[in-house]
Amino acid sequence: MKRLALISCVAVLAFAQSPIRHGDAVVSADHQSEDGSVRHLSGHVTFETDAFRLQADQVDLNDATAEIVARGDVRIKLK
Numbered sequence: 001m002k003r004l005a006l007i008s009c010v011a012v013l014a015f016a017q018s019p020i021r022h023g024d025a026v027v028s029a030d031h032q033s034e035d036g037s038v039r040h041l042s043g044h045v046t047f048e049t050d051a052f053r054l055q056a057d058q059v060d061l062n063d064a065t066a067e068i069v070a071r072g073d074v075r076i077k078l079k
Helices: none
Strands: 018-021 025-028 031-035 038-048 051-064 067-069 075-078
Touching: none
Parallel strands: none
Antiparallel strands: 018 025, 025 038, 031 038, 038 051, 051 067, 051 075
């Protein structure tokens, strides 16, 4: 499992296949669900800021801890 923890104060909203801009992040995914403060995104997940672009099969975003856990085919491109 590939794991990535980022320190960020970005609150993220994501809806299926509809990129959403919130703060400095744009997030999109085919599917999403929530479990408390954790958003589970799956299917062509993209998380993009001015600093980087993360693409993965699955991503868990913890709004309380600002932690991102990416799984599957994970790619990160720094800008």
